[in-house]
Amino acid sequence: MARTVLVTGGNRGIGLAIARAFAEQGDRVAVTHRSGDAPEGLFGVRCDVTDSASVDAAFAAIEAELGPVEVLVANAGITDDTLLMRMSEEQFTGVLDTNLTGAFRCAKRASSKMLRAKWGRMIFISSVIGLYGGVGQVNYAASKAGLVGVARSITRELGSRNITANVVAPGFIDTEMTAKLPEERRTEYRKVIPAGRFAAPDEVAGVVTWLASDAAGYISGAVIPVDGGLGMGH
């Protein structure tokens, strides 16, 4: 059955791969974008997840065009890496505001319509770094670990209404985000990833579409790694 899907940050990178995977299986897909045009063939809404009025307006536009959001993929995220001693409070709260509070704003806005429909899927894109930690990533790791608490609390609050909330924790995926890493860091990471390579965004997308499918209807509050074995045991 075709569903209405929203992928935040679905205009590029992992989010775009996720949006395209849902569209390919026949779902009605909306993506957020902050500037430029929406990707070809997808319904784009301008939205900055740090602004709840912008989130509300985006949901209203999607509801008018495609119907209420049944599958929310909270994917929008940023990094602002620096060592703890040098990290300003603004750098810490800025990353939290996008990655964690942004996901909260979208989940909250989506929840009322999911409750009414007695069906919903929320998928939060976290990171292996959330549980593994990362040098220079106190802000990012905190935001990504926080998503686990968000998904598990939503599971307890809304689980009896046929609403699931899960976390996907990618390892290193080839996108603009990881292209920013210095080559020596990329080489170091490749050495410790059992799979010996970074992944393609499509390898995350397949897990996300599966989590939204009826086959995964009894999975909630789970943290699914897609990391080539990097985070094993964490």
Ligand code: NDP
């Ligand atoms: P990119 O940097 O390629 O894309 C980030 C996306 O997030 C863009 O679409 C961007 O929109 C959007 N975004 C950022 N801030 C906001 C905001 N305030 N409001 C709305 N949208 C926003 O990242 P990736 O595709 O690599 O990452 C996607 C997600 O996956 C992130 O949450 C990231 O933390 C996570 N992740 C990535 C990994 C990787 O190896 N690449 C590994 C683990 C997790 P815009 O184009 O408007 O800037």
